[in-house]
Amino acid sequence: MSELNNKMQGITLGLTPCPSCGKLSVHSDIHCKRCGKALVLRDYSSLHKSWALLITATILLFPANLYPITMLVNRGQIRHDTIFTGIVHLVESDMFPIAVILFTASILVPMLKIVGLTAYLIAISFRLPISKQKLMIGFHIIEWIGRWSMLDLFVISITAALVNMGQLLDAKPAPAATAFALVILLTQLAAKVLDTRLLWDRLESKDDANGNT
Numbered sequence: 001m002s003e004l005n006n007k008m009q010g011i012t013l014g015l016t017p018c019p020s021c022g023k024l025s026v027h028s029d030i031h032c033k034r035c036g037k038a039l040v041l042r043d044y045s046s047l048h049k050s051w052a053l054l055i056t057a058t059i060l061l062f063p064a065n066l067y068p069i070t071m072l073v074n075r076g077q078i079r080h081d082t083i084f085t086g087i088v089h090l091v092e093s094d095m096f097p098i099a100v101i102l103f104t105a106s107i108l109v110p111m112l113k114i115v116g117l118t119a120y121l122i123a124i125s126f127r128l129p130i131s132k133q134k135l136m137i138g139f140h141i142i143e144w145i146g147r148w149s150m151l152d153l154f155v156i157s158i159t160a161a162l163v164n165m166g167q168l169l170d171a172k173p174a175p176a177a178t179a180f181a182l183v184i185l186l187t188q189l190a191a192k193v194l195d196t197r198l199l200w201d202r203l204e205s206k207d208d209a210n211g212n213t
């Protein structure tokens with residue numbers, strides 16, 4: 001029974017869910033009868049879009065880390081900080097908790113997302129023999145990490161608060177800030193545009209067969 005259920009897909013049953021409202025429709029319907037959204041069986045171009053966004057994000061990661069991200073004016077002295085020197089500066093200034101948050105939001109989360117998404121897209125594109133269950137767990141982990149991108153907003157608000165408190169006299173975003181914002185945006189979009197149903201069309205792997213028994 002479980003083997004039959006595991007192999008049964010909407011596409012073989014002639015059904016497809018609406019991408020907008022989730023209503024199940026038959027293949028012959030071109031538009032959702034409830035909300036009018038166009039129905040697509042599988043968005044094969046989504047894999048290419050996801051790759052393009054991910055590669056662009058990876059390229060932008062270099063200027064985001066190599067160029068200064070903030071410009072601080074303190075007593076007439078201008079100080080440019082990259083993400084890394086900014087973290088070192090915070091540690092030296094005894095602001096360790098903020099340094100940890102900045103490290104997590106600006107280095108750890110974007111890196112993990114890019115590495116995770118690359119591994120995921122490679123597994124789908126090259127049909128690596130990884131079970132569907134494991135790939136789906138991987139995707140949930142990537143999505144979970146993605147939520148932590150919100151930490152950046154937190155860091156920005158803390159920086160603004162520090163400026164207002166007069167600890168840092170004048171802080172302005174430097175060139176890397178735009179690149180960094182784009183890295184976050186593009187990695188989010190790369191995960192968002194991917195049609196995860198492409199995953200279910202893969203051949204059954206050894207692990208999937210074992211899982212069914």
Ligand SMILES: [Zn+2]
Pocket residue numbers: 018019020021022023032033034035036037
């Ligand atoms: Zn609908």
